[in-house]
Amino acid sequence: MRALPGEGTAFACTQAAYRFYANEAVSPKRLAEPLVACARQMSSECEGFALVIQDQSDLPYTSHTRKRDRLPMHTHMLGYTLLTTLLISDRDGAPVAPIAMSLFAADGIHTTREEQVQPTAIDLDESLATMRHVAALELGKPSVFLFDREWDSIHHLRAWAGDEQRFVLRARASPRVVVEERRQMALGKAAEEVELRPTQAIALSPTLVGQQFVGEMAIEIERPAVRPAEGGRGRRREAGERVAVRLVVSEIRTPDEGVVARWLLVTNVEAEISAETIAQWYVWRWKIESYFKLMKGAGQHLEQWQQESAEAILNRLLVASMSAVVVWHLARAEGREVEGLRELLIRLSGRQMRRERPFTEPALMAGFGVLLAMLDALEHYSLDQLRQMARTATMGLIRYGPPPSDSG
Helix, strand or coil: CCCCCCCCCHHHHHHHHHHHHHCCCCCHHHHCHHHHHHHHHCHHHCCCCEEEEEEEEEEECCCCCCCCCCEECCCCCEEEEEEEEEEEECCCCCEEEEEEEEEEECCEEEECCCCCCECCCCCCHHHHHHHHHHHHCCCCCCEEEEECHHHCCHHHHHHHHHCCCEEEEECCCCCEEEECCCEEEEHHHHHCCCCCEEEEEEEEECCEEEEEEEEEEEEEECCCEEEECHHHCCEEEECCCCEEEEEEEEEEECCCCCEEEEEEEEECCCCCCCHHHHHHHHHHCCHHHHHHHHHHCCCCCHHHCCCCCHHHHHHHHHHHHHHHHHHHHHHHCCCHHHHHHHHHHHHHHCCCCCCCCCCCHHHHHHHHHHHHHHHHHHHHCCHHHHHHHHHHHHHHHHHHCCCCCCCC
């Protein structure tokens, strides 16, 4: 995204990018096609299910006054809200590719699902439309959608279950549920009745190993949904059918039986899939944070982009996401040649790694940017020219540097 050291100037590169992202023939739906094609090609990395993470992230652009379609986000903050749908493998949680995106702006929802901007909707309502869109992509495996606690809404649980969409949702402890068809209690209270069994060791730090405990029970949810009233003023209670789900409780404990983490997961995935597997899937949900980290750092710096509309931001984000797919593939590829390439990229990135971790994905992406610039420079300058320029720069530093000391 930055100007490479070729014949074009930085201004020319900026103008070319501006024309590309503002071109009416360039749409988010079309730019998502290579990502979807990659997801289909790499769906073999999924064994039984295609795990799909949906999560949102705020993109603050408070000082970017030329972006006139920004939304108010928090106190004195303006920007956009990004909803990302990421495909990961059910074998090891490895990220495969972003397969859908929606960017919420003042003029509506800019999305890879449709060519036109969609009417404004609650971000939770966008989830079902995205689920149906993912099903239409024909990834070759049945999808299971993973959601964090902010998506805990009985209205959406009913909609997902009624549409026969599989989901794993981290639930809040306070809402009431039905246990054994008659007893009503808070979900957190019901979780206390679940018998937990040890499953696997979890490394909590280099010197501390914890133990994961998992258990499950069948529950039903029948509470009314609270929805915006007609006209947008106030709220109304909306009754609905019971939703039968599995409650999976996962705890991570230290050797002294202290609880480090506790998750209450509700899911409608078939009983043949064990509670241990459901808990592991949710652990992998955090993989989407690595995607946001790559886009907001590692040379991409999403929150500093100068495009002046949500459509242009989303178009550029889809192109940048292709680099994330390349980095993910490089990170898990095997072979001596690949190992040598990773070592080179780490050196070019200028970042330091821990001894037990030879590389990180952000460092690989940063090094890749340097490698591309270096290769482009070699296309336009000979090695002798580059060496002469380096000598000139070095002589300039010596010539114009600080005067030598008396002892020098």
